[in-house]
Amino acid sequence: MSKPLSPAVSSSPGPASGAAMAAQDEAWMRLAIELGEQAKGHTGDNPYVGCVIVVDGRVVGSGYTQPPYQPHAEASAFLDAERRGHEVRGGTLYTTVEPCCFFGRTPPCSQAIIERGLARVVVGIRDPHPRVNGQGIAQLRAAGIEVTEHVCREEVRSYLSGWLSGFGPDAG
Numbered sequence: 001m002s003k004p005l006s007p008a009v010s011s012s013p014g015p016a017s018g019a020a021m022a023a024q025d026e027a028w029m030r031l032a033i034e035l036g037e038q039a040k041g042h043t044g045d046n047p048y049v050g051c052v053i054v055v056d057g058r059v060v061g062s063g064y065t066q067p068p069y070q071p072h073a074e075a076s077a078f079l080d081a082e083r084r085g086h087e088v089r090g091g092t093l094y095t096t097v098e099p100c101c102f103f104g105r106t107p108p109c110s111q112a113i114i115e116r117g118l119a120r121v122v123v124g125i126r127d128p129h130p131r132v133n134g135q136g137i138a139q140l141r142a143a144g145i146e147v148t149e150h151v152c153r154e155e156v157r158s159y160l161s162g163w164l165s166g167f168g169p170d171a172g
């Protein structure tokens with residue numbers, strides 16, 4: 001008796017579809033926006049940024065911009081992950097605004113992201129500050145980090161409109 005051949009069944013889920021990944025990115029970015037809104041009015045002339053770090057589908061750290069001379073949103077999220085004893089290496093960092101890349105009142109967030117070994121960074125808008133404006137993203141990419149831009153861009157521009165208005169109508 002010959003054994004019937006089993007029908008070809010594709011049980012492999014394969015890589016996550018682009019659409020599913022985009023929806024996930026938007027969901028995490030909206031959480032980052034909610035965090036950033038909490039910092040509004042407390043950041044001086046800095047943007048009120050929100051940041052979420054995700055590893056294996058769960059948040060390991062989150063934060064928002066602290067008052068001037070204190071940590072930016074990314075650095076706050078790293079501190080939060082440390083406090084909670086979570087590893088961020090290989091994770092994805094969601095930030096409403098491009099990470100800064102120069103020594104201002106605090107060290108550059110781009111270098112902190114590179115040093116901590118994040119695999120991917122998802123950005124809502126570019127920082128129109130003349131000393132950043134795409135250079136933060138360029139530093140991350142040069143270090144081999146995957147960067148996805150413009151996630152929830154209009155929502156980010158909307159919640160940051162007060163800060164962006166100082167840079168002209170096309171900023172962000």
Ligand SMILES: [Zn+2]
Pocket residue numbers: 072073074099100101107108109110
């Ligand atoms: Zn920064």
